[in-house]
Amino acid sequence: MPTDLLILVSVLIFPGGLFAFSLGLMLKGVDRRVAARLQGRVGPPLLQPAFDLIKLGFKRTMVPDSAAPGVFLAAPLIGTVAMLLAVALVPIAGVYTPDPRLGNLLVLLYLLSVPGVALMLAGSASGSPFGAVGFSREMALMLAYEATIVLVVAAVGLRTGLAEGGVVTFSLAEIVRHQQEHGAYLLDPLMWPALGAFLFFYPANLGIVPFDIPEAETEILEGPLLEYSGPALALFKVMSALKTVVVLSLGIALFCPIAPHGIAGLAVWLASMVVLLAVGISAVRVSIGRMRIDQAFSFFLKWPLLLAAASLTVVVVV
Amino acid sequence: MLLARNLKQIAARSPWLYRINSGSCNGCDVELATTACIPRYDVERLGCQYCGSPRHADIVLITGPLNRRVKNAVLRLWEEIPDPKVTVAVGVCPISGGIFRESYAVCAPVDQYLPIDVNVPGCPPRPQAIIEGVAQAIEIWRTRL
Numbered sequence: 001m002p003t004d005l006l007i008l009v010s011v012l013i014f015p016g017g018l019f020a021f022s023l024g025l026m027l028k029g030v031d032r033r034v035a036a037r038l039q040g041r042v043g044p045p046l047l048q049p050a051f052d053l054i055k056l057g058f059k060r061t062m063v064p065d066s067a068a069p070g071v072f073l074a075a076p077l078i079g080t081v082a083m084l085l086a087v088a089l090v091p092i093a094g095v096y097t098p099d100p101r102l103g104n105l106l107v108l109l110y111l112l113s114v115p116g117v118a119l120m121l122a123g124s125a126s127g128s129p130f131g132a133v134g135f136s137r138e139m140a141l142m143l144a145y146e147a148t149i150v151l152v153v154a155a156v157g158l159r160t161g162l163a164e165g166g167v168v169t170f171s172l173a174e175i176v177r178h179q180q181e182h183g184a185y186l187l188d189p190l191m192w193p194a195l196g197a198f199l200f201f202y203p204a205n206l207g208i209v210p211f212d213i214p215e216a217e218t219e220i221l222e223g224p225l226l227e228y229s230g231p232a233l234a235l236f237k238v239m240s241a242l243k244t245v246v247v248l249s250l251g252i253a254l255f256c257p258i259a260p261h262g263i264a265g266l267a268v269w270l271a272s273m274v275v276l277l278a279v280g281i282s283a284v285r286v287s288i289g290r291m292r293i294d295q296a297f298s299f300f301l302k303w304p305l306l307l308a309a310a311s312l313t314v315v316v317v318v
Numbered sequence: 319m320l321l322a323r324n325l326k327q328i329a330a331r332s333p334w335l336y337r338i339n340s341g342s343c344n345g346c347d348v349e350l351a352t353t354a355c356i357p358r359y360d361v362e363r364l365g366c367q368y369c370g371s372p373r374h375a376d377i378v379l380i381t382g383p384l385n386r387r388v389k390n391a392v393l394r395l396w397e398e399i400p401d402p403k404v405t406v407a408v409g410v411c412p413i414s415g416g417i418f419r420e421s422y423a424v425c426a427p428v429d430q431y432l433p434i435d436v437n438v439p440g441c442p443p444r445p446q447a448i449i450e451g452v453a454q455a456i457e458i459w460r461t462r463l
């Protein structure tokens with residue numbers, strides 16, 4: 001069946017699998033390089049994350065005595081597979097539209113929370129007290145930011161659905177098509193609160209400063225990842241690289257999927273990824289410090305949630 | 319075969335550093351932090367990264383004279399670091415005990431207990447010396463991969 005084959009290709013080669021994997025590693029490299037430049041350093045080579053992965057492949061994976069070996073080794077696998085599926089769910093404007101059978105925005109939301117769950121599993125299965133602290137922090141953070149992203153997605157879906165004459169739509173392909181015909185939500189003042197809320201959501205979801213609390217290496221020694229070494233740690237690195245791709249491209253698909261068709265569209269998409277990364281991740285990362293978990297928790301239940309709720313209300317009322 | 323060798327050459331470009339303070343006066347640790355954090359000395363150029371967990375480490379930097387209180391903890395920590403690894407002694411303390419030598423409380427020299435690959439003498443050593451030590455350690459590490 002050709003469509004089945006197409007789905008397989010989209011999960012394993014483009015835009016999932018190989019493509020997303022190399023793109024994710026490149027983005028990580030760009031991030032480290034930009035952060036170093038902003039601090040006035042030279043920084044590592046662009047391919048450094050790839051070197052790191054190869055290095056980790058040569059190291060030994062140690063399983064601590066106190067760990068539950070099955071879960072300990074399965075956790076990174078679960079997270080990585082979920083992210084592979086998730087990449088194939090996000091459309092690239094003018095280039096790629098996911099097969100509706102793969103799933104819609106709601107499936108994507110569930111898949112997006114899997115890496116967090118994988119980290120929690122890893123932390124609790126590693127049997128280390130730091131892992132346990134990381135576990136509880138990850139859980140608190142997830143509780144705090146999940147509500148925000150659900151409301152943001154609902155607002156975008158509702159706005160598209162209402163404009164198209166139906167009710168709410170959870171098809172990302174439809175959201176992208178609507179924006180291509182009627183202009184990006186980035187330029188629609190009604191959607192700005194949702195955009196703001198999303199901008200708070202994604203550093204938390206990606207676990208970067210100021211919300212890298214569960215993996216704070218200076219206080220809890222990378223929490224859930226503390227006990228991992230060798231190939232298992234490499235899988236976690238792959239997972240986080242893929243997740244960067246998913247979350248950034250989700251942001252682009254939700255708010256600014258305006259691009260020409262074909263190769264030019266891909267180039268525009270890549271450029272917006274890099275810009276979003278450099279401005280939204282690297283620059284933020286080097287200029288502020290980490291929040292405490294209670295600060296982050298109450299912060300998320302205040303501002304981003306308020307913004308997201310406001311945007312949902314505005315969409316319903318207008 | 320050739321592929322494996324090439325991959326190993328590439329892998330050697332990603333040495334992660336881990337610091338063990340075995341009772342140092344903190345002078346050496348400050349220099350290590352300087353080496354990492356100050357733009358002028360940036361070790362990230364070499365692909366180095368300080369990691370928080372011994373399980374992620376490739377190159378171990380030991381400072382201090384290994385005092386009696388922390389000896390067992392340090393030895394255990396060193397065991398927890400997955401092979402292949404390279405051990406670097408930073409400062410004159412791990413070499414001879416430095417200003418703490420002849421004290422009843424220190425077990426220096428450290429190489430009675432751990433196989434030290436590179437010594438970086440100095441009290442404290444300059445960042446340039448530390449970077450050179452790390453570069454030598456990378457060369458040794460390359461042969462062990």
Ligand code: SF4
Nearest residue numbers: 342343345409410411
């Ligand atoms: S070598 Fe000197 S600076 Fe370094 S720990 Fe020993 S006494 Fe302190």
